[in-house]
Amino acid sequence: MPDTAELLETTLAPSHKALGARMVEFGGWNMPVSYSSILEEHRAVREKAGLFDISHMGQIFVSGAGAEAWLNTTLTNDVRRLSVGHGQYTLMLNESGGTVDDLIIYRLEDLRYLLLVNASRIEDDFTWLNRRKNANITLENLSPEFGGLALQGPESETVLRRSFDEEKRPLKRNQLLITPFEGLDVILTRTGYTGEDGFELFASNELLPKLWDRLLAEGKPLGLQPCGLGARDTLRLEACYPLYGHELDSSITPLEAGLGSFLCFDKPEKFVGIDVLRKQKQEGLSRKSVALQVLGNGAPPRAQYPVLKDGQRIGEVTSGSHSPTLKRGIALALIDSAHAEAGTLLEILVRERPVSVQVVKKPFYRSSSL
Amino acid sequence: MNHPDTLLYSDTHEWLSVHDGIGTVGITDHAQNALSDVVFVELPKPGKVVKRKDPTAAVESVKAASDIYAPVSGEIIEVNSGLSQNPEWVNGSPYEQGWIFKIKLSQPEETSTLKKASDYVAGLGH
Structure with a gap:
């Protein structure tokens, strides 16, 4: 640090x-x-x-003829669906399907876009984008x-x-x-x-x-x-929104993180990482990000605490806290997908003591106004 | 902040009050304020024997877990079970409602390793 x-x-x-x-x-x-x-x-x-x-968040501007097609090879969602003044949540992946960053892209003008990226990822994102760009694309990091x-x-x-x-x-x-x-x-x-x-x-x-x-x-x-x-x-x-470095990183794919709805497999351009994700989709996931709720009055889970099933380690907490709304411990955890079904009873190891938790449907909280 | 003269203080921000060989332990006003909202207190089991500086209980704020160390050696004889339902007592009343455990001192001379209020406050540096 x-x-x-x-x-x-x-x-x-x-x-x-x-x-x-x-x-x-x-x-x-x-x-x-x-x-x-x-x-x-x-x-x-x-x-x-x-x-x-x-x-602290980053602003990267992308412009130039061919920006739309280029962004569609660089990002998982389909920017063709964006009219001017609209944005979408999307992800940028590496060749092995792991996540470079998650971000929101806005179409500012016909051929000019704004990427809102994570603070900790600005430099890496900009380097990644520059390495991939062609002569028709202009990139500006105005963060x-x-x-x-x-x-x-x-x-x-x-x-x-x-x-x-x-x-x-x-x-x-x-x-x-x-x-x-x-x-x-x-x-x-x-x-x-x-x-x-x-x-x-x-x-x-x-x-x-x-x-x-x-x-x-x-x-x-x-x-x-x-x-x-x-x-x-x-x-x-x-709300079960991922935090880069926790639910997502260079080795975690969006399918594992439960973000499949932001992947556009059928757009004309192939996005970086698509082959790995297609394969994961066909063969099924070996691990999955799930929502866990502490049963009763147990200690709040924290990132990196082990998740157990019948005493065997099946994964770990990626983010955990006390939920002020539910008034109990909640967590997102990356676990063996064999135990990812809602309702499954698991344990989280807190200071060597097992705390009972249950897999629940995401999100923990949904506002009526969204 | 409030740090009563009648108590003894550890460098790890526990307070101790001893009567008839029984010590009552909690965390200081400074500690509860630094932790902010306490949402969970992990209590030791009565009967447990601990040494001075052993992690004996834990206090969790929204953001993080903090160990509570035994300021003296001895046997845990009682815990504040009301904290299971009301962990916020640690914030609202750190020296009364928010006490954490009682310990039967096995080495009473260890209290000389603890600080009086004025030295503890001076050590906080502000």
Whole structure:
């Protein structure tokens, strides 16, 4: 882990410190883990609204003639389905079907796209894309110039409407709009990583503190709270969204991670890794990512704890926590697919003690607004 | 933060209060505040014999698990079973409702290895 001295800070770092945030290292960045308490911030997002600094995330722009076909060989989903102003969740794979990154791609213009990538993956993604590109493709990593905010929760739309001067036409899930704020452009998208309705906003570092202050001020009367990475993690885990480095990595395929619906096998272009995934599909998976719920009042599971069936190790926890909504331990675990059926009783080893868990259907939590 | 003068403190942020050879153990106000929301407490079994500095219980916040070390050697004679249903007592009342276990001291002289409140607070560095 890098020294604190080497960590990157977002333009909002002074605001976080002024709000009394506890800071932690994440993907090379010094980020707020919580301001008040993780439980309180989690509840704010489920019931009202929360505002997150997501400036650590990466923005890579792709343009040029042939961008559509090239992206379709590079990413698993089908970008041909995107009209301008729309986005989709997709994955970038290596030749052995393992995951380079998971990301959201937006079509900004006919031949210009935005990739929103994980903070810890920006450099590797950019290197990977550059290695694969041809002369017709232009790649720009503008991550250092952009900051980002996630406004999440049932009150998000109201907070947004009150924060911008002009009336917004309603955005649907995964849609994008470029809109002015104090004379500068903001990329506004209706998406998120919490399992609630919400928006992500990307703007120049210069504009970001003003945007943060405005959203906080307009949101406060509606119950909005600033939220850290702690709540972001419990929220995404309840919604069963994968976290790169946990549910996905260079050796885990999207089929194993349960993300098959984001793989487009029948588009005209073959995406990198498709042969391995076709084979996995035909032959069946040997391991699978499942949702586990602790039975009764057991200790919360944590990443890397062993998962057992009849005393035999069958896999391990990839992410685990106490679920503030269910008020019990929950986990995602990569296990032998013979035991992946919902209802199966398993055990997780916590400090040498077995804790009883059950395989349950994903997700743990589904919002009525999504 | 509150660190009563009547208690003894370990470097690993447990407190100890001894009466008639029986010690009561919990975690300090500083520790509960650093952990934030406690969501689970793993209690030792009464009858268990532990040595000073043995991991004896565990406290889990939303984000992470932390071991609780025995500040003195002895036999666990009672645990705060109310914490199974109310782990948040550790945050709300670290010195009263949130006590974790009681231990019958086998080597009472070990209490001299612990700090008084003023030294413990000075060691926190802020």
